[in-house]
Amino acid sequence: MKCRRCREPAVIDIRRHNAAFCQECFQHHCREQVRRTISDFDMIQPGERVLVAVSGGKDSLGLWHLLRALDYDVDGLYVGLGIGEYSDTSGAYARDFAQMHGLKLIEVDVPAEYGFDVPDGSRAAKRAPCSACGLSKRHIFNESAMTHGYDVLATGHNLDDEAAVLFGNVLRWDTAYLGRQHPVLPEAPGFARKVKPLVRLGERELAAYCVLTGIDYIVEECPMAVGNKHIGYKEVLNALEERSPGSKASFVHGFWDHAYERFAGDVAQERAELGACRACGAPTPGDLCAFCRLRARATGTPLPMLQDDGA
Amino acid sequence: MKCRRCREPAVIDIRRHNAAFCQECFQHHCREQVRRTISDFDMIQPGERVLVAVSGGKDSLGLWHLLRALDYDVDGLYVGLGIGEYSDTSGAYARDFAQMHGLKLIEVDVPAEYGFDVPDGSRAAKRAPCSACGLSKRHIFNESAMTHGYDVLATGHNLDDEAAVLFGNVLRWDTAYLGRQHPVLPEAPGFARKVKPLVRLGERELAAYCVLTGIDYIVEECPMAVGNKHIGYKEVLNALEERSPGSKASFVHGFWDHAYERFAGDVAQERAELGACRACGAPTPGDLCAFCRLRARATGTPLPMLQDDGA
Numbered sequence: 001m002k003c004r005r006c007r008e009p010a011v012i013d014i015r016r017h018n019a020a021f022c023q024e025c026f027q028h029h030c031r032e033q034v035r036r037t038i039s040d041f042d043m044i045q046p047g048e049r050v051l052v053a054v055s056g057g058k059d060s061l062g063l064w065h066l067l068r069a070l071d072y073d074v075d076g077l078y079v080g081l082g083i084g085e086y087s088d089t090s091g092a093y094a095r096d097f098a099q100m101h102g103l104k105l106i107e108v109d110v111p112a113e114y115g116f117d118v119p120d121g122s123r124a125a126k127r128a129p130c131s132a133c134g135l136s137k138r139h140i141f142n143e144s145a146m147t148h149g150y151d152v153l154a155t156g157h158n159l160d161d162e163a164a165v166l167f168g169n170v171l172r173w174d175t176a177y178l179g180r181q182h183p184v185l186p187e188a189p190g191f192a193r194k195v196k197p198l199v200r201l202g203e204r205e206l207a208a209y210c211v212l213t214g215i216d217y218i219v220e221e222c223p224m225a226v227g228n229k230h231i232g233y234k235e236v237l238n239a240l241e242e243r244s245p246g247s248k249a250s251f252v253h254g255f256w257d258h259a260y261e262r263f264a265g266d267v268a269q270e271r272a273e274l275g276a277c278r279a280c281g282a283p284t285p286g287d288l289c290a291f292c293r294l295r296a297r298a299t300g301t302p303l304p305m306l307q308d309d310g311a
Numbered sequence: 312m313k314c315r316r317c318r319e320p321a322v323i324d325i326r327r328h329n330a331a332f333c334q335e336c337f338q339h340h341c342r343e344q345v346r347r348t349i350s351d352f353d354m355i356q357p358g359e360r361v362l363v364a365v366s367g368g369k370d371s372l373g374l375w376h377l378l379r380a381l382d383y384d385v386d387g388l389y390v391g392l393g394i395g396e397y398s399d400t401s402g403a404y405a406r407d408f409a410q411m412h413g414l415k416l417i418e419v420d421v422p423a424e425y426g427f428d429v430p431d432g433s434r435a436a437k438r439a440p441c442s443a444c445g446l447s448k449r450h451i452f453n454e455s456a457m458t459h460g461y462d463v464l465a466t467g468h469n470l471d472d473e474a475a476v477l478f479g480n481v482l483r484w485d486t487a488y489l490g491r492q493h494p495v496l497p498e499a500p501g502f503a504r505k506v507k508p509l510v511r512l513g514e515r516e517l518a519a520y521c522v523l524t525g526i527d528y529i530v531e532e533c534p535m536a537v538g539n540k541h542i543g544y545k546e547v548l549n550a551l552e553e554r555s556p557g558s559k560a561s562f563v564h565g566f567w568d569h570a571y572e573r574f575a576g577d578v579a580q581e582r583a584e585l586g587a588c589r590a591c592g593a594p595t596p597g598d599l600c601a602f603c604r605l606r607a608r609a610t611g612t613p614l615p616m617l618q619d620d621g622a
Contacts, residue, residue: 170481171551171558173565232554236547240482243543247482254484262573 082117393428
């Protein structure tokens with residue numbers, strides 16, 4: 001098996017591209033996939049400051065490395081969710097990576113700053129752990145990007161993640177989620193721009209990128225996510241991909257090319273109608289945003305309200 | 312296990328309805344599902360003449376029986392596709408059913424009337440057999456309904472069929488097919504109305520309906536369809552349904568409730584732009600319709616053209 005690019009012996013093959021690469025050309029291939037994604041979707045403009053949300057896993061650390069390799073001005077954000085030893089270990093990987101590459105890492109510790117952890121929040125709000133966690137992360141990612149003045153927030157969602165989420169959204173025809181599932185959510189009042197530069201790279205490619213580049217990452221899945229539907233959907237999609245390589249990519253990118261805009265209108269309308277959360281100021285359709293409601297339930301204490309501006 | 316309706320011992324349970332039924336109440340349940348589908352989607356108006364396409368299988372014979380049980384004026388249409396022994400056997404089941412119930416069966420024999428069979432057509436046109444077959448059936452069903460003056464053409468597509476086709480259309484985001492996948496395609500110049508009254512009943516329920524009602528049907532799958540993608544998609548969906556009963560129904564009916572109309576506009580536009588096939592007069596975007604092109608290739612002879620009307 002020879003490298004498609006330089007004809008030297010290959011170390012990895014990618015069936016959906018019908019291609020194999022040597023170590024160096026594979027790293028080049030990954031950078032080109034990210035460069036092309038950023039360019040095709042107009043994700044980041046020259047000179048913009050990027051904040052990448054890092055979990056200590058292969059995707060987010062790989063993304064941080066790739067964005068630096070492409071010369072973007074990018075700092076990291078680590079959110080400690082209080083999931084016992086898993087959080088301790090994942091935080092250590094994020095810190096080690098930042099230190100080794102001389103990069104800036106912003107840290108937010110949820111238990112210390114907000115008075116609850118994800119297991120507490122999940123129980124108190126009677127939400128599945130992944131739901132409470134996802135909502136907390138989305139809130140804190142956005143808040144951190146806005147507070148620290150970043151133009152763009154980047155997350156490490158890869159092709160497999162997007163395919164599994166899209167599959168779940170389509171099985172239920174959840175049109176609100178479908179209208180929000182895009183590699184770029186543009187900035188809006190109260191919202192930083194969100195981008196997913198890894199949507200052309202699969203899970204296996206990210207793992208290979210980290211291994212071949214010498215990036216140390218936490219291999220374990222989050223203990224709270226074991227057996228969730230998202231993971232079951234990945235198995236189904238892997239079986240289809242095995243039978244017909246390229247299925248996942250055509251499912252995800254076909255959605256963006258041919259169907260996404262048919263669902264996006266509802267969401268634009270919804271965003272335009274948001275007010276500000278009375279406790280934290282984040283955009284929300286109600287009185288309190290979902291994160292502040294979760295926090296109030298999990299801590300069992302009322303939240304201090306923002307000053308009424310008399311408007 | 313007791314019947315939900317009459318509390319007598321049940322003979323079948325349906326997990327997605329969390330219900331079990333005795334023989335009589337199950338037949339009543341099937342009729343009610345069909346009655347409700349016809350009513351919800353405005354499929355058939357009082358007094359209309361219905362033609363049901365029958366293959367000799369459980370779905371189409373079950374549908375014919377159910378429509379008669381609901382007092383519709385419905386004749387059968389059997390299309391012989393020339394798939395060797397399979398066609399001989401399936402035709403015999405359709406004829407036996409019609410004779411036993413004193414119903415009228417219209418027959419069209421493709422080799423005799425059009426000079427080719429599905430295996431020939433598939434090879435000549437370099438199309439997958441299921442593709443050549445589907446296109447031939449759609450053409451002949453529509454032509455027969457128009458020629459014999461029926462108001463509605465009914466087909467036996469069940470919930471599992473619709474789910475598998477929808478799954479394939481969504482994996483590829485084939486927006487033209489998505490815009491046509493509906494339980495009712497309204498009549499239009501050159502097109503009979505097409506309806507699918509079984510979309511609330513699964514494959515297993517149709518098989519049970521036939522067995523419990525004493526309807527003899529061909530059990531074998533078509534030998535040309537073995538291993539096609541459609542069947543692979545059914546396996547995937549069955550695994551999801553097993554894990555989470557009701558997934559298929561919410562996937563299919565959720566599409567019609569929340570997403571279908573977002574794709575339908577393209578198709579209405581496309582239909583409005585069709586002309587007439589020069590050989591057979593059927594609506595087509597080109598000069599010759601797809602069926603006449605298939606026929607010309609399969610027979611290797613030019614088709615007689617319709618009189619030019621000088622327009």
